[in-house]
Amino acid sequence: MKTYICTEVVTYNASNKKGNEAATFALQLKHRLIKGKRPVFDLLRAIEDHCRFLDHKYPNTRKLEVEFHRTTINNEQSVIYIYSGDKTKMTGQPKAAVIHLAVLAGEVDMDKSQPGTIAFEPEEGGEV
Numbered sequence: 001m002k003t004y005i006c007t008e009v010v011t012y013n014a015s016n017k018k019g020n021e022a023a024t025f026a027l028q029l030k031h032r033l034i035k036g037k038r039p040v041f042d043l044l045r046a047i048e049d050h051c052r053f054l055d056h057k058y059p060n061t062r063k064l065e066v067e068f069h070r071t072t073i074n075n076e077q078s079v080i081y082i083y084s085g086d087k088t089k090m091t092g093q094p095k096a097a098v099i100h101l102a103v104l105a106g107e108v109d110m111d112k113s114q115p116g117t118i119a120f121e122p123e124e125g126g127e128v
Contacts (some may be wrong), residue, residue, distance in 0.1 A: 001114055003035045007077060008080065008100040019056040020094050022082050025050050026097035040078065064096065077102045
């Protein structure tokens with residue numbers, strides 16, 4: 001079972017409350033351990049669910065988008081982008097946050113009640 005850590009969260013000055021709330025949510029993930037059967041998938045689902053909540057809370061603003069980029073040879077960390085607006089018009093920086101994930105080597109023994117950890121439990125029928 002892989003364990004990831006959110007090594008860094010970069011946020012940007014938001015132009016509205018929705019962007020601020022998305023950035024605040026992302027900052028809560030900083031330095032957290034993420035473990036589970038499908039940790040990245042479950043983390044992405046949690047972020048997307050929160051973004052849908054914010055889209056519903058602020059219906060007159062642009063929809064929030066979540067984009068995941070896996071680790072490549074040149075980049076040792078995976079990255080999750082949270083932004084609003086049209087991806088084709090993005091100026092290289094997302095409107096809300098960038099979350100950097102690194103895979104931890106070896107097995108990490110952690111308890112769900114341990115501070116600073118997030119252990120996702122898959123929902124019934126949640127397999128892709």
